[in-house]
Amino acid sequence: MAKEQGRKVIASNRRARHDYAVIDTYEAGVVLVGTEVKSLRDGKASLADAFATVDDGEVFLRGLHIAEYGWGSWTNHEPRRTRKLLLHRGEIEKLIGKTKESGLSLVPLSMYFSDGKVKVELALARGKKAYDKRQTIAKRDADRDISRAMGRALKGRYN
Incomplete structure (x- = not known):
């Protein structure tokens, strides 16, 4: 083998x-x-x-x-x-x-x-701590929203 x-x-x-x-x-x-x-x-x-x-x-x-x-x-x-x-x-x-x-x-x-x-x-x-976890989740959500907006802008849709 x-x-x-x-x-x-x-x-x-x-x-x-x-x-x-x-x-x-x-x-x-x-x-x-x-x-x-x-x-x-x-x-x-x-x-x-x-x-x-x-x-x-x-x-x-x-x-x-x-x-x-x-x-x-x-x-x-x-x-x-x-x-x-x-x-x-x-x-x-x-x-x-x-x-x-x-x-x-x-x-x-x-x-x-x-x-x-x-x-x-x-x-x-x-x-x-609990507040650290909330900050991490908020940052991840913000990054996700930014990447979605950038993807839309690259495709020509600005909404």
């Missing part, structure tokens, strides 16, 4: 960009067992409640749900087990320093296959 090329998204956390202001992003590998990879190839993962923590100099992904593999036997995995993330030592040290600051957390944005290996895009983020 030919080796996979490129990037294939398995799951994304669309809510994360709404609830958090992303400061920095990191790409991390994930330590998985065989049935987890097979289940991910079927696209059965959810990042909805997932978050990452730094414990004893290692980064762990918690709350990630990977459904049990349908054809698995007694070797099947636990769907919500804690999974270790693979990062460079320098990145982990930086994350330890940043997460000690108040209000910063590690949130997974997406999970994908990159050249056949499972990767997680991890964001160092600060939680948004």
